[in-house]
Amino acid sequence: MNREYIVVAFVNNQISVLNRITSAYLKREINIESLNVSESFVKGISTIVISAITSADTIERIVNQLGNVIDVLQVDYYHQEDLIYKEMALYKISADILSDKSDSDYILNRSNSRIIEMGKEFLIIEKSGSRYELEKMKEKLESKKFLAGYSRSGNAILHREQDKSILLKVS
Amino acid sequence: MQKNYIKGSEAVLKSLIEEGVDTIFGYPGGTIMPLYDELFNYKEKINHILVRHEQGAVHAAQGYSRASGKVGVCIATAGPGATNIVTGIADALIDSTPLVCITAQVSSDKLGTNFFQEADTISITVPITKWSYQITSADEVAVIIAKAFYIARTGRPGPVLISLTKNAQIELTNYKYRSDLVFNIPCLKRVQISQSSIKEAIDLINSSKKPMIIVGQGVIISEAGGDVIELAERGSMPIVSTLMGLSAVPSNHPLFAGNVGMHGNLAPNMMTQRSDLIIAIGMRFSDRVTGDTSRYAPMAKIIHIDIDKAEFNKTIKSYLQIQGDAKEVVKLLIPGVKRSLDSEWDSFIKECWKKERDLIIDKLLSDSVNDTVSMAQAVDSIARIGKGSVVIVTDVGQHQMFCARYSKFNYGRSMITSGGLGTMGFGLPAAIGAKVGAPQRDVVAILGDGGFQMTLQELGTIMQSNIDLKVVILNNSFLGMVRQWQELFFEGRYSFTEMINPNFIQISNAYNIVSKRVEIREELDYAVKEMLEFRGSYLLEVVVRNEENVFPMVPSGSSLDEILY
Numbered sequence: 001m002n003r004e005y006i007v008v009a010f011v012n013n014q015i016s017v018l019n020r021i022t023s024a025y026l027k028r029e030i031n032i033e034s035l036n037v038s039e040s041f042v043k044g045i046s047t048i049v050i051s052a053i054t055s056a057d058t059i060e061r062i063v064n065q066l067g068n069v070i071d072v073l074q075v076d077y078y079h080q081e082d083l084i085y086k087e088m089a090l091y092k093i094s095a096d097i098l099s100d101k102s103d104s105d106y107i108l109n110r111s112n113s114r115i116i117e118m119g120k121e122f123l124i125i126e127k128s129g130s131r132y133e134l135e136k137m138k139e140k141l142e143s144k145k146f147l148a149g150y151s152r153s154g155n156a157i158l159h160r161e162q163d164k165s166i167l168l169k170v171s
Numbered sequence: 172m173q174k175n176y177i178k179g180s181e182a183v184l185k186s187l188i189e190e191g192v193d194t195i196f197g198y199p200g201g202t203i204m205p206l207y208d209e210l211f212n213y214k215e216k217i218n219h220i221l222v223r224h225e226q227g228a229v230h231a232a233q234g235y236s237r238a239s240g241k242v243g244v245c246i247a248t249a250g251p252g253a254t255n256i257v258t259g260i261a262d263a264l265i266d267s268t269p270l271v272c273i274t275a276q277v278s279s280d281k282l283g284t285n286f287f288q289e290a291d292t293i294s295i296t297v298p299i300t301k302w303s304y305q306i307t308s309a310d311e312v313a314v315i316i317a318k319a320f321y322i323a324r325t326g327r328p329g330p331v332l333i334s335l336t337k338n339a340q341i342e343l344t345n346y347k348y349r350s351d352l353v354f355n356i357p358c359l360k361r362v363q364i365s366q367s368s369i370k371e372a373i374d375l376i377n378s379s380k381k382p383m384i385i386v387g388q389g390v391i392i393s394e395a396g397g398d399v400i401e402l403a404e405r406g407s408m409p410i411v412s413t414l415m416g417l418s419a420v421p422s423n424h425p426l427f428a429g430n431v432g433m434h435g436n437l438a439p440n441m442m443t444q445r446s447d448l449i450i451a452i453g454m455r456f457s458d459r460v461t462g463d464t465s466r467y468a469p470m471a472k473i474i475h476i477d478i479d480k481a482e483f484n485k486t487i488k489s490y491l492q493i494q495g496d497a498k499e500v501v502k503l504l505i506p507g508v509k510r511s512l513d514s515e516w517d518s519f520i521k522e523c524w525k526k527e528r529d530l531i532i533d534k535l536l537s538d539s540v541n542d543t544v545s546m547a548q549a550v551d552s553i554a555r556i557g558k559g560s561v562v563i564v565t566d567v568g569q570h571q572m573f574c575a576r577y578s579k580f581n582y583g584r585s586m587i588t589s590g591g592l593g594t595m596g597f598g599l600p601a602a603i604g605a606k607v608g609a610p611q612r613d614v615v616a617i618l619g620d621g622g623f624q625m626t627l628q629e630l631g632t633i634m635q636s637n638i639d640l641k642v643v644i645l646n647n648s649f650l651g652m653v654r655q656w657q658e659l660f661f662e663g664r665y666s667f668t669e670m671i672n673p674n675f676i677q678i679s680n681a682y683n684i685v686s687k688r689v690e691i692r693e694e695l696d697y698a699v700k701e702m703l704e705f706r707g708s709y710l711l712e713v714v715v716r717n718e719e720n721v722f723p724m725v726p727s728g729s730s731l732d733e734i735l736y
């Protein structure tokens with residue numbers, strides 16, 4: 001059965017590592033739904049978070065292959081429910097939204113977002129949440145023709161359980 | 172401290188020498204000219220073999236490595252030089268052959284401008300290398316070359332590609348080779364072999380009724396052949412081999428029971444389906460070995476021993492996995508194993524062998540339909556007259572399977588063939604490399620007429636570098652293996668598999684290589700003897716039956732006991 005798997009890899013911050021990692025997905029014709037690369041808490045080591053929808057056997061093979069990549073220090077896969085798992089999105093919204101009482105109430109008070117810039121014609125709003133939540137708000141704004149721009153980040157993740165952390169085991 | 176400024180290109184050569192490299196295979200070109208210019212000064216220290224096509228260089232490096240156990244090295248220029256070695260790199264990855272391939276690249280300030288002969292070699296080779304690195308400054312040379320060799324040969328061996336920009340060849344660097352460098356690479360760390368798994372494996376072996384050992388190339392790489400024999404003898408267990416494991420164990424050892432897989436022997440395939448315990452050592456359960464995976468070895472518990480844990484449960488689920496170097500694991504198993512011969516199992520194996528002899532082998536080796544030659548007879552003749560001591564290098568196709576079935580091996584590293592990728596054109600250049608890597612041994616390349624023509628330009632390398640190589644072309648005027656599949660599975664429609672061939676003897680003459688053509692059975696043994704006794708290169712064309720099939724055969728997707736013969 002196919003489902004979402006989140007792979008977290010700690011890698012040397014080196015040219016071509018990302019290429020090697022994505023090629024393990026490409027080779028098996030697996031589409032990457034979301035990808036985030038950022039510096040980990042150790043200098044020179046990056047964290048890569050990839051989410052993709054595939055089968056248990058395939059993700060096992062992908063992770064095994066990634067484990068053999070010379071510049072990968074540690075790699076594992078998780079289910080969505082194992083992780084606190086958020087993306088951030090920016091929305092560019094027409095200032096017209098403020099003239100409607102219920103819409104402006106939604107955006108200012110009920111959407112769990114925050115205004116980060118306010119212009120004459122547009123507001124820029126930031127919201128974090130699951131991809132689903134972010135997309136839902138986008139659709140809502142779109143359907144009311146307020147949305148003028150939209151951009152979403154990759155995932156930031158932490159393990160949910162107290163005694164488990166996704167940390168590089170320094171050896 | 173004394174400074175030692177030299178050019179990057181000289182630093183490359185000095186580093187190669189530090190790594191124990193005595194031979195490199197290569198082909199020059201614009202971007203790699205600074206390295207070749209320096210090579211001129213190093214002629215006495217490094218034997219450079221000029222090939223005729225870069226594909227020849229990489230396959231020769233593979234043959235060199237497979238025959239010698241050392242890391243093979245090839246060099247090529249940027250762009251087309253680099254893309255010409257891609258096939259060999261892919262072949263080396265899937266067949267775990269340690270290579271360091273150095274290709275030139277345009278100067279780092281020109282990268283990404285579509286400069287003359289710029290190709291993005293790193294990106295092209297990412298999925299087919301164990302590691303790759305682009306050197307953009309001469310200062311990186313010493314460390315990166317050391318790291319490249321370490322990675323190529325450590326753990327499961329594989330190919331490494333170094334892209335060397337032109338400026339890095341020319342710039343000066345304060346060269347110092349660091350033999351004390353320690354590379355801390357997580358996936359190459361030595362694993363601690365699990366003692367509890369060893370104990371469990373010993374118990375499984377000692378209580379098994381129908382055990383069998385399957386050896387793969389891992390046994391050759393870790394030089395564990397002798398230990399596997401000791402294990403088999405203590406446990407009275409038969410040993411069978413994959414294509415890549417051939418010659419790990421001498422063919423005439425009483426416990427050696429033949430080859431598994433698509434064109435393997437009856438016994439090993441039938442045994443697999445009946446065995447209650449399979450000890451798989453340094454092999455990866457490729458589809459050519461397993462047939463239909465859902466019906467593979469239905470009765471067996473499988474103990475899978477491999478250095479690469481990514482191979483565990485990849486295609487076949489095993490009962491027990493032991494990660495580690497084959498030799499180390501087998502050595503730990505030996506003392507605990509004690510098991511006597513199961514006469515029922517033993518007679519089953521003997522029966523299968525009798526059946527194969529009666530139905531296939533004896534008929535094929537003795538019959539003389541119109542006095543024409545079977546590929547089996549040609550390979551058998553080389554095995555008999557060469558007394559099982561020659562290195563056989565094959566190309567890909569029917570002749571390859573006949574070589575696997577009818578060759579005899581007394582020593583390790585004696586069967587060099589393209590297994591995982593099945594690369595036609597591999598044979599001739601790989602044989603050149605094998606002869607250079609093992610000069611004390613007689614090397615015979617056995618090729619199909621199709622595959623020979625994919626890299627026949629390397630006869631020029633044989634001529635120029637005086638390689639003492641025996642080349643046998645089994646000429647059936649067909650792309651035989653494809654024709655066989657067309658006959659069996661495509662209702663005999665021979666779509667573009669017939670070959671109009673040139674006169675191979677004239678070709679051989681043009682390269683000053685002594686040659687002979689044999690068409691009838693009676694002349695075969697004499698010609699093989701003449702070839703093997705000849706000092707220097709020799710090309711023997713054996714005209715074989717046009718439409719012979721390799722049997723037995725487990726058709727693709729069938730179970731191992733659904734055998735055609």
Ligand SMILES: Cc1ncc(C[n+]2csc(CCOP(=O)(O)OP(=O)(O)O)c2C)c(N)n1
Binds near residue numbers: 570645651652
């Ligand atoms: C580079 C490459 N192209 C195509 C094939 C597909 N192929 C496999 S075997 C074969 C026929 C080989 O014919 P030949 O070299 O004459 O050997 P034979 O089978 O007759 O012994 C072909 C075309 C291949 N393995 N490699």
